[in-house]
Amino acid sequence: MVGAAGAMKQAMAKAKPDEFVKIERISKRFDDALAVDDVSLTVNRGEIFALLGGSGSGKSTLLRMLAGFERPSEGRVLLDGQDLTDLPPHQRPINMMFQSYALFPHMTVEQNIAFGLKQDRMSKAEIKDRVAEMLKLVRMSEYARRKPHQLSGGQRQRVALARSLAKSPKLLLLDEPMGALDKKLRSQMQLELVEIIERVGVTCIMVTHDQEEAMTMAQRIAIMHQGWIAQVGTPMDIYESPASRHVAEFVGSVNIFEGELTVDMEDHAIIECPKLDRPIYIGHGISTRAEDRHTIFALRPEKVWVSPDKPDQEYNWAHGEVHDIAYLGGHSVYYIKLDSGLIVQAFFANSERRMPRMTWDDKVYISWENDSGVVLPS
Amino acid sequence: MNRRPAFSTAMLWLGLVFLYLPMVILVIYSFNASRLVTVWGGWSIHWYIGLLDNTGLMSAVKRSLQIAFFTATAAVALGTLAAFAMTRIKRFRGRTLFSGLVTAPLVMPEVITGLSLLLLFVAMAQAVGWPAERGMVTIWIAHTTFATSYVAIVVSSRLGEIDQSVEEAALDLGCPPWKTFLQITVPMIAPSIAAGWLLAFSLSLDDLVLASFVSGPGATTLPMEVFSSVRLGVKPEINAIASVILLAVALCTLLAWLIVRSADRRARNPNASS
Numbered sequence: 001m002v003g004a005a006g007a008m009k010q011a012m013a014k015a016k017p018d019e020f021v022k023i024e025r026i027s028k029r030f031d032d033a034l035a036v037d038d039v040s041l042t043v044n045r046g047e048i049f050a051l052l053g054g055s056g057s058g059k060s061t062l063l064r065m066l067a068g069f070e071r072p073s074e075g076r077v078l079l080d081g082q083d084l085t086d087l088p089p090h091q092r093p094i095n096m097m098f099q100s101y102a103l104f105p106h107m108t109v110e111q112n113i114a115f116g117l118k119q120d121r122m123s124k125a126e127i128k129d130r131v132a133e134m135l136k137l138v139r140m141s142e143y144a145r146r147k148p149h150q151l152s153g154g155q156r157q158r159v160a161l162a163r164s165l166a167k168s169p170k171l172l173l174l175d176e177p178m179g180a181l182d183k184k185l186r187s188q189m190q191l192e193l194v195e196i197i198e199r200v201g202v203t204c205i206m207v208t209h210d211q212e213e214a215m216t217m218a219q220r221i222a223i224m225h226q227g228w229i230a231q232v233g234t235p236m237d238i239y240e241s242p243a244s245r246h247v248a249e250f251v252g253s254v255n256i257f258e259g260e261l262t263v264d265m266e267d268h269a270i271i272e273c274p275k276l277d278r279p280i281y282i283g284h285g286i287s288t289r290a291e292d293r294h295t296i297f298a299l300r301p302e303k304v305w306v307s308p309d310k311p312d313q314e315y316n317w318a319h320g321e322v323h324d325i326a327y328l329g330g331h332s333v334y335y336i337k338l339d340s341g342l343i344v345q346a347f348f349a350n351s352e353r354r355m356p357r358m359t360w361d362d363k364v365y366i367s368w369e370n371d372s373g374v375v376l377p378s
Numbered sequence: 379m380n381r382r383p384a385f386s387t388a389m390l391w392l393g394l395v396f397l398y399l400p401m402v403i404l405v406i407y408s409f410n411a412s413r414l415v416t417v418w419g420g421w422s423i424h425w426y427i428g429l430l431d432n433t434g435l436m437s438a439v440k441r442s443l444q445i446a447f448f449t450a451t452a453a454v455a456l457g458t459l460a461a462f463a464m465t466r467i468k469r470f471r472g473r474t475l476f477s478g479l480v481t482a483p484l485v486m487p488e489v490i491t492g493l494s495l496l497l498l499f500v501a502m503a504q505a506v507g508w509p510a511e512r513g514m515v516t517i518w519i520a521h522t523t524f525a526t527s528y529v530a531i532v533v534s535s536r537l538g539e540i541d542q543s544v545e546e547a548a549l550d551l552g553c554p555p556w557k558t559f560l561q562i563t564v565p566m567i568a569p570s571i572a573a574g575w576l577l578a579f580s581l582s583l584d585d586l587v588l589a590s591f592v593s594g595p596g597a598t599t600l601p602m603e604v605f606s607s608v609r610l611g612v613k614p615e616i617n618a619i620a621s622v623i624l625l626a627v628a629l630c631t632l633l634a635w636l637i638v639r640s641a642d643r644r645a646r647n648p649n650a651s652s
Contacts, residue, residue, distance in 0.1 A: 069546055089549040090558075102547035106565045116551030167551065 026075030037227035050214035053224035101160040174206035281315035283370035303372035304346035317367035408617035442600040449582040457529025492591030512594030529574035536570035569641030
């Protein structure tokens with residue numbers, strides 16, 4: 001359902017790209033360390049956009065610059081054509097949901113949600129209506145008079161969301177929205193959060209270190225690494241066509257083969273990899289610089305076939321033995337030790353309850369299709 | 379129950395006796411019926427009743443309470459601002475120096491603080507004609523200088539504990555910084571402000587040294603009154619007034635402790651996940 005809505009939004013965005021948030025060459029220096037390094041981004045109207053990165057990647061600093069808590073050392077921030085760079089946080093039409101939720105401990109749920117509205121000098125009756133509407137939106141109406149410490153983690157998150165949506169901000173910021181929840185609640189809240197955000201129709205930028213969360217919630221993801229943006233794209237772009245070895249290794253698991261590019265034609269290419277029995281055959285040409293033949297080939301574990309029988313294809317296979325197995329219920333991860341000593345991961349879907357499976361020390365072959373892997377710039 | 383080793387128990391009691399026996403004796407002797415301080419003559423509350431008729435002493439009590447009230451109020455205002463500057467403004471020139479200077483009066487010998495304030499007041503009287511005479515106002519200023527340090531310490535420790543994103547959330551929702559301070563920060567640190575006020579109040583109530591330096595004719599505080607009458611020989615009345623002071627200070631401290639403790643308990647769960 002969410003995926004369908006997301007796909008629809010993507011189609012709309014493609015038809016009429018509407019650049020709503022523009023971050024222009026922004027940098028942030030703390031003393032001598034460069035936390036954010038010359039980042040430019042655009043986010044479309046109505047989009048849910050994720051900044052994904054490890055700790056210290058600069059994603060939180062970037063978010064805090066959007067909220068106005070940090071002043072960029074260089075660069076501009078534009079929202080709907082308006083330059084926000086020099087505005088203090090309380091004058092920005094942007095609201096944020098904090099990782100710790102940051103609810104006001106001395107106020108009730110109602111008062112927390114009304115707080116932002118009061119700053120706009122709305123009439124009492126209007127505030128009351130708006131608070132009631134927000135409470136209904138997050139399904140917290142019966143908790144209106146509770147204090148934050150009387151609520152569970154999930155309930156606090158709903159209140160924090162209602163509070164940040166109450167003022168109908170042009171842009172909603174989410175800082176590690178699921179960071180304080182346990183795993184079970186997390187996946188449920190992810191979908192619910194997206195549903196509420198899409199119903200309200202607000203543009204949203206979220207920060208997370210959890211790739212599953214980013215892929216579930218966001219329509220586009222920017223991978224941040226050491227202060228710069230490594231890649232921007234849809235979850236599928238980022239997973240299936242990573243732009244660099246770092247992105248490939250950061251998102252999901254991957255097998256990396258290094259080799260020499262020996263044939264590079266228009267319709268196919270061949271990479272000689274000394275760790276594999278057979279060369280790698282790719283069903284398209286690689287327009288690389290002729291002088292550098294060193295190539296990195298990335299292959300996701302779910303695209304690796306494991307079988308006891310020798311594949312009857314000329315390319316794209318290797319012989320090894322089962323080195324280790326991790327049974328994870330839904331699928332198993334096989335660690336295959338090739339004859340060259342290289343260990344390759346392969347996922348095996350457990351689609352039948354009790355089927356005969358390969359076991360430790362079995363002699364097996366791994367193989368893959370011509371277009372299963374990605375050639376990365378070295 | 380768990381048995382404590384005999385040695386530890388003995389040391390504990392020895393320590394407590396060392397600290398509190400003099401006060402216990404003082405309180406007991408304040409109920410002495412005899413006119414001679416060192417001779418026990420049976421129980422009586424006669425000296426407490428006598429206190430009420432001693433107009434000199436009673437006006438000193440009133441003056442001390444007034445000074446303590448204004449000192450506590452001023453110290454809370456200044457100390458809270460100082461604490462805010464120390465914990466919330468991350469980078470400004472001389473931040474370390476500022477923190478040092480704010481807390482220095484804690485360790486400064488009172489004689490030196492008192493003497494330097496006296497010199498300042500005298501110099502100011504000559505230069506600008508104010509303060510024309512020393513009295514309650516100068517004592518108030520002197521007490522505020524050192525009580526502010528205590529308040530700053532108490533409040534800044536609380537400010538350091540609270541989740542700063544709560545304040546950021548208020549800013550984010552369109553609340554200007556000064557209003558955020560009053561509506562969000564102050565309610566969250568209210569228990570430590572109250573504790574700081576009570577602490578400043580009791581510090582001011584019991585100060586003798588500073589008050590002696592900067593006081594003028596006719597502005598005798600309670601500790602000064604007590605001290606001067608002791609010099610003429612200890613009267614049983616003094617035991618009574620001392621017991622009353624002891625009770626007042628103990629109550630202030632207990633109240634401050636209770637406030638801080640209950641605030642800590644409440645602070646333990648909300649937004650604790652951060």
